[in-house]
Amino acid sequence: MKLHVHQKLVRLLIVCGVLHLSAAHAQQPVKTVKSNALSAPAYLEIPLGNIRPEGWLRHQLQIMRDGTTGHLDEVYAKVKNDNGWLGGRGDGWEETPYWLDGALPLAYLLDDQALKTKVRKYVDWVIAHQRPSGYFGPLTKAEREKGVAITAANCAEGEDWWPKMVMLKVLQQYYMATGDARVITFMTRFFNYQYKALQQCPIGKWTEWATSRGTDNAMIAQWLYGITGDPALLRLAAMIEDQSFPWSHWLGNRDWVIHAAAYQDDRDWMHRHGVNVGMALKDPAIQYQRTKDEKYLQYLETGFNDLMTLHGLPFGMFSADEDLHGNDPVQGTELCAIVESMFSLEQIIGITGDIQYMDALEKMTFNALPTQTTDDYNNKQYFQIANQVQVTRGVFNFSLPFNREMNNVFGMRSGYTCCLANMHQGWTKFASHLWYATPAKGLAALAYSPCSVTAKVGAAGTLVTIREITNYPFEDSVRFELSATKATAFSLQLRIPSWCEEAVIWLNGQRLRTEKGGQVITVNRTWQNGDRLTLQLPMEVKVSTWGRNSRAVERGPLVYALKLQERWEQGTDEKEGPYFSVYPKGDWNYGLLQAQVKDPAQLTVKQVKPVTDDFVWNIAHAPIEIVADAKKIPGWRLYNDVAPTPVTEREGVYKGKVNDEVEQITLIPYGCTKVRVVAFPVVK
Structure with a gap:
């Protein structure tokens, strides 16, 4: 795989050759690959840090910064002590990458220099210690004890693919925030190694977790293809999907979800494990992105609707205790399953532009997510229950009861600690996906919360900032105030939720139009500095x-x-x-x-x-x-x-x-x- 990218990379968004630059780095042009090999996305992600949370959402992120998100490496021994992702003998599997997957975007959302410095040392170590072959990660037993150099030819001396998939997501976000060209070189070298190694060391060689979650690996390979245009990346993504669980087929063909509802034994439990399912929701969208085959969109719709019908709970999430477990309101849901489902929906939205997933993301975020942590973000529930009339130790009717009966209480280490490490991506990634860019160089507000967004828009690439002033979801009014260096024509897209019968749009104090719910509308105009647009969403x-x-x-x-x-x-x-x-x-x-x-x-x-x-x-x-x-x-x-x-x-x-x-x-x-x-x- 060759690197086809300008070395003076800047903060940017690149998906399929379309880019939007931040204000701070808008002066340098970037060469990007224009290719029709991937399906054209409905929406494009905005560079990390260009969306700034405000109001109640900013306070939520500040609580996280002051709590475990900002300090997990100080209060949790497994991450704190001799960390493998910093060269030590300690945690070298998923929990450190899980934590960074939320802590890193938090640092850039809040522009917090201390937290940036903290997470940057992990990024720097991982990049600096990539092996000559392209392999990366904590030092392996073979490297420590035998001095083995890991190559594609002796890939069995390496370790599990799965935690590397999470670290690749961390590095992708770091690149989206900084434009650090090292990330592109690093990923190119690793994917070159992986392409060769998978033929001897398939995705599930070490753990079934990797087989369950290969979509996350394919997703990053396809993202890198959007930058470098190397066709080997698409072959790699297809190979990873072929070696992983066939989630798209399962989602689109109903035997899987029916069996998950009917059986709770130990056979094929990884197929119905709630966190695996949450991650897998995006698989049809990632497959569609690479193949352009619209059957995957149908698989996604069928699978999501079946899942929520058979296993859905009132707070917008499906049962996952730990497995899918039906729709009885006394079943539980794992916190990891919620944050992974949210991330999957955020990816699905960008690829498909389908409003049902936007509605689902908001419902999940504003109901399922906040109840499962304490006010200070230092304790979490492994499983929450919809009709939860008390929170106590016990076995309950969960598919994974634990002998110590700690899966329903609030604690830092209660239940499995995967959620202690992974919960941090929920609010941070929601905040970074409130806005998307459009391929036509416009902007789209697809989920609502107080924030601001800065981007270059329109044919001339005019720099604009839009403040989103609202107490949504508690109030029905969302006000947008635009600041621009000059008048500029661009499209502003707004989601009208399906629960809204009829929305009213106001422009500079004058009623502009009304729109029915269940659609994304477009307001095209030449926008002036100081324009105010208000979206009224009556809540019945x-x-x-x-x-x-x-x-x-x-x-x-x-x-x-x-x-x-x-x-x-x-x-x-x-x-x-x-x-x-x-x-x-x-x-x-x-x-x-x-x-x-x-x-x-x-x-x-x-x-x-x-x-x-x-x-x-x-x-x-x-x-x-x-x-x-x-x-x-x-x-x-x-x-x-x-x-x-x-x-x-x-x-x-x-x-x-x-x-x-x-x-x-x-x-x-x-x-x-x-x-x-x-x-x-x-x-x-």
């Missing part, structure tokens, strides 16, 4: 149906759960360290009245407090409440420490004993809760 209260005939209350991208005051208790496990249990203060065994389920407009929405720049996803900061009428179900009690959903008839009404008294209950955003009911039975 709706009721959705979930497993065991339960109902959930939704408004906009948010799902609402029963507000329960919390009692926290701290404990210590001999092996997994300190942890927290959480118990409710008050009753939780309520059913929603059928009349309000049929007519959600009867539910009362109240703004109870403003969303400030110090917002935290917890009860104290919950800005919106929905008041509903309910009746208590006295027979709905804990069983094996969970709250199995009461059985209902076809009509969806619980027929057991129900109290006569109608009570008003308060619902708050699911992401602000730790104990809750979100999937309610219905009563008369």
Whole structure:
């Protein structure tokens, strides 16, 4: 593989030869490869650091910087001690790359020099210690003990492909932030080595994790092809896919997801492991990108819809405890599965431009993600439960119970520590994918949160900055304020979510137009410095149906759960360290009245407090409440420490004993809760 790239590389975005430069590095032209070998992307990623989080989102990232994301290497012995990715004998597998996969983008999103310095030392070590053959990673046993030089001919002396796939993602992001030309040279040399080595040391030689997750490897090879144009990279990507699990085929052909729903034994469990599935969601899109075969887009749609139908839960995610485990609201979901599914959706959006995945990303982010970590981002739950009326030690009805019963509590090291290392990519990559560039040199806002974006747009490459001023997802207004060095014509694309019946667009205080939901619209004009565009997305209260005939209350991208005051208790496990249990203060065994389920407009929405720049996803900061009428179900009690959903008839009404008294209950955003009911039975 030859390197066909100008050596004075700058911060940029290159996908299939299309680029957008940041303000700081816009002066130098870059030669890029123009090729039609890959399918034309719907949207292009914007260089890391050109999107700046603001408001509540910036505060969330600051919490992470001050907590484990910024300091995992100081507080977690496995990463801290003699790290293999810095030349030591310690962690040389996935956890250090996992951590960097979130910590590195955080450093550039916040422009935090101390964190940049911290993560840069790992990047520098990895690049500086690439072997002459192109192999990279921690020093292997053979290298240490025998002085072996690893080459493609003796690739068996190397180690697992899987953690290298994660480190390649780290290096890609570093390049997107800095334009450091060493990354292109490094990847070119490694992929040359891998192309030769895979013929003797296939992707699954060391672990089935690599066989499960080869798509991440192929994705980076195809990204590099967009820069160098070396056709061997596409052959490599195809070889990796051929040696990996056939996820696209499984997603598009329903036997796989049906079997995953039916069986929970130890046969083929890697095929239904929730984190593997979350990573695999992007496989059809990556295959489509390389082959241009539209069957892969159908595989993606079929697989995603089947997955969410058979295993979907009200908070926008599928069960994964650790395996796919059906749609009962007392099943669990692993934190790693959430952040990997989010990243897959972000890649799918760029390749396909399909709005259903944009809607899915927001729902997953604003509901599933925030509830599974503590306010300080120092403790996490390995598995969360939708109807989680208490957080305690126990076995529960999970497919992976653990003997120490620590998979549901909040702790730094509770459950497996893969999530402690991997959780950091969730918020950071969401923040870096709020905006995309368009092939026509415009901009697209496809997920909403307070932020700003800087890019060159239009035929003349005019530098613009757009501030996105909003308290979304808690409010229905998103305001865009444009700063430009001169008037410039470009297209601005805006997503109108599928849950929105009709959006209203305002330009400089004047009503511009209305648009139906479920589409991405385009506003074409010559934009002036100081232009203001406002997107109004009316949020109606709706009721959705979930497993065991339960109902959930939704408004906009948010799902609402029963507000329960919390009692926290701290404990210590001999092996997994300190942890927290959480118990409710008050009753939780309520059913929603059928009349309000049929007519959600009867539910009362109240703004109870403003969303400030110090917002935290917890009860104290919950800005919106929905008041509903309910009746208590006295027979709905804990069983094996969970709250199995009461059985209902076809009509969806619980027929057991129900109290006569109608009570008003308060619902708050699911992401602000730790104990809750979100999937309610219905009563008369």
